[in-house]
Amino acid sequence: MSADEFLQLYDQLADALFRHCYYRVFDRERAKDLVQETYLRAWEYMQRGQKILNMKAFLYRVANNLLIDESRKKRALSLDQLQAEGFEPAGPGAEVTETKLDADAVLRIVKDLNPDYREVFVMRYVNGLEPREIAEILGESPNVISVRLHRAIRQLKQTLAYGI
Amino acid sequence: MESKNWSQFLRRLQSVRLTDAESASLRHKLERLVRGESIDRHGWRRWKTILIPHRLQLMPILSVIIAAAVVVSSGVAAAAESARPGDPLYQWKVGVNEEVRAAFSFSSEARANWDMRRLERRLEEAEALAASGRLDATAQAAIEASFKHGEMKIRALIDRMAADGHEQAARLSSNLEATLHAHQSILTRLSATATSAAEQGGTASISIVTTVESAAAAAAEVRIKHEAAVASARPNLEAAATRRLKAANHKIAEVEKFIAKWEDRLGTEVVAEAKVKLESAKDLVAEGQAKLEADEFAEAFRLFQRAHMLAQEAKLLVRVRQALNINISVKLNANASPRPNVNITPPSIHRPRPLPIPRPQRPQPPESIISNTNMRIQSLFDLTAP
Numbered sequence: 130m131s132a133d134e135f136l137q138l139y140d141q142l143a144d145a146l147f148r149h150c151y152y153r154v155f156d157r158e159r160a161k162d163l164v165q166e167t168y169l170r171a172w173e174y175m176q177r178g179q180k181i182l183n184m185k186a187f188l189y190r191v192a193n194n195l196l197i198d199e200s201r202k203k204r205a206l207s208l209d210q211l212q213a214e215g216f217e218p219a220g221p222g223a224e225v226t227e228t229k230l231d232a233d234a235v236l237r238i239v240k241d242l243n244p245d246y247r248e249v250f251v252m253r254y255v256n257g258l259e260p261r262e263i264a265e266i267l268g269e270s271p272n273v274i275s276v277r278l279h280r281a282i283r284q285l286k287q288t289l290a291y292g293i
Numbered sequence: 294m295e296s297k298n299w300s301q302f303l304r305r306l307q308s309v310r311l312t313d314a315e316s317a318s319l320r321h322k323l324e325r326l327v328r329g330e331s332i333d334r335h336g337w338r339r340w341k342t343i344l345i346p347h348r349l350q351l352m353p354i355l356s357v358i359i360a361a362a363v364v365v366s367s368g369v370a371a372a373a374e375s376a377r378p379g380d381p382l383y384q385w386k387v388g389v390n391e392e393v394r395a396a397f398s399f400s401s402e403a404r405a406n407w408d409m410r411r412l413e414r415r416l417e418e419a420e421a422l423a424a425s426g427r428l429d430a431t432a433q434a435a436i437e438a439s440f441k442h443g444e445m446k447i448r449a450l451i452d453r454m455a456a457d458g459h460e461q462a463a464r465l466s467s468n469l470e471a472t473l474h475a476h477q478s479i480l481t482r483l484s485a486t487a488t489s490a491a492e493q494g495g496t497a498s499i500s501i502v503t504t505v506e507s508a509a510a511a512a513a514e515v516r517i518k519h520e521a522a523v524a525s526a527r528p529n530l531e532a533a534a535t536r537r538l539k540a541a542n543h544k545i546a547e548v549e550k551f552i553a554k555w556e557d558r559l560g561t562e563v564v565a566e567a568k569v570k571l572e573s574a575k576d577l578v579a580e581g582q583a584k585l586e587a588d589e590f591a592e593a594f595r596l597f598q599r600a601h602m603l604a605q606e607a608k609l610l611v612r613v614r615q616a617l618n619i620n621i622s623v624k625l626n627a628n629a630s631p632r633p634n635v636n637i638t639p640p641s642i643h644r645p646r647p648l649p650i651p652r653p654q655r656p657q658p659p660e661s662i663i664s665n666t667n668m669r670i671q672s673l674f675d676l677t678a679p
Contacts, residue, residue, distance in 0.1 A: 132327035132328070135323070135327060136320065136323060136324065136327065139319070139320055139323055140320075143311060143316060143319065143320075144310040144311055144316075147309070147310060147311050148306075148307075148309050148310065151309055152306075152309075157453075161311070161315060161319065164311075164319065165319055165322060165323075168319075168323055169323075169326060172323070172326055172327065235302065235305045235306065238302070239306070251306070254303055254306075255303065255306045255307050285299075285302070286299070289298045289299060289302060290298075
């Protein structure tokens with residue numbers, strides 16, 4: 130893969146990877162660091178002469194490994210703590226959508242979701258990955274992914290239907 | 294209703310993305326990586342790993358204090374402060390001293406102010422090297438790369454601060470613009486007065502001047518954007534304009550004292566230029582006060598911003614001159630105003646820009662994902678109804 134192709138990959142996937150990391154660590158700066166480190170490690174891996182068949186899946190796997198390392202270090206964050214730290218999920222300049230669901234509500238809903246469900250839900254419905262791609266990235270069978278997605282949807286649907 | 298809530302929920306989740314400045318900053322690092330340049334991927338965290346045992350790294354505040362104690366107590370830190378690109382202690386200055394100070398900037402504004410100071414330090418290094426004829430291509434490339442990285446970082450920080458209020462973002466971008474204008478002026482003069490022995494240094498300075506000029510123009514655009522946002526926030530506009538008036542008056546008084554203190558020890562030319570800027574600042578304050586009394590708060594706010602920026606530039610000109618202790622010959626055009634277009638609109642002067650690395654358009658927000666998702670949602674609601 131050439132340098133230009135690698136940079137194109139950054140342009141295509143940086144936002145999706147950022148969201149993927151963000152909804153695990155709930156911290157913009159850490160999420161940015163993780164995205165940067167993901168790309169750096171991917172480049173270094175290629176420079177060692179290693180071949181990568183599916184770059185997208187590889188980047189997500191690298192990001193997941195970094196997230197696992199990250200979760201071992203950080204303590205659990207309470208909702209109050211996140212808000213006290215100035216939780217700003219969308220970031221300044223983000224497209225403002227007309228919604229009655231404010232940031233606090235979205236944060237609460239997403240945070241309450243089981244981490245395994247949240248992970249596949251974000252990959253599928255926020256970042257647009259196909260279930261088979263998610264299965265390949267996470268090393269699970271497509272059936273397992275489908276079950277988690279179904280349960281994630283059910284839990285979220287109940288929350289949204291019965292008030293926030 | 295459920296479907297509508299679901300769409301809104303997804304849109305909110307999908308709105309999380311990198312800002313343009315954040316994305317550009319990250320991309321710039323990758324560009325340097327693929328070109329084979331070394332990058333500081335861990336920054337402060339690397340030195341934390343070296344200096345502090347792993348257990349203590351779990352206590353962030355303690356690790357910062359310990360590292361700071363190590364650095365502060367070391368004579369190396371003090372010696373490194375005067376290092377320039379190419380000196381043995383330069384990496385210590387940038388990678389340790391400056392990172393330690395960054396770690397003690399706890400608020401966003403403090404971080405932005407320190408990042409701006411770091412940017413200024415790069416320009417001061419370039420100026421010192423240019424003045425002594427040592428600004429070769431290698432040193433200039435190193436300074437320019439560091440400058441560009443620092444500038445993108447500040448812009449990303451200002452973008453984030455806009456979430457707390459555009460007034461603060463407007464103020465910071467105004468400070469950034471003033472800083473860059475002042476140093477652009479110094480660097481331009483240094484380029485013009487380079488001796489034949491420092492010809493290479495003099496020629497090399499030109500690209501740095503262009504880089505700084507471009508950065509100043511970009512800072513002006515950001516400032517104008519945030520000023521416009523402040524102007525549109527009607528309920529708070531009068532208060533914002535009043536605050537800016539106080540800040541401008543305070544800055545003018547501060548700069549007057551500063552100039553008076555150093556006047557006898559500096560060249561008459563730079564003092565004269567600084568005083569001209571200061572007088573223009575006072576004129577703008579008077580004009581702004583008239584607008585304030587006429588309830589034209591938006592215009593008043595912009596005029597006070599401009600006044601503050603001109604006063605800041607005046608101080609920087611004198612301060613840099615004093616710090617470098619160099620004899621810069623300044624030929625003031627009799628008709629020159631210190632700033633063309635002192636009104637609100639950006640100068641319409643054509644500024645040659647350095648060739649940028651081509652950056653393709655960022656992909657659009659995933660509208661297709663929403664439309665596909667909505668179709669899947671509908672099928673889910675059809676299939677999964679209890």
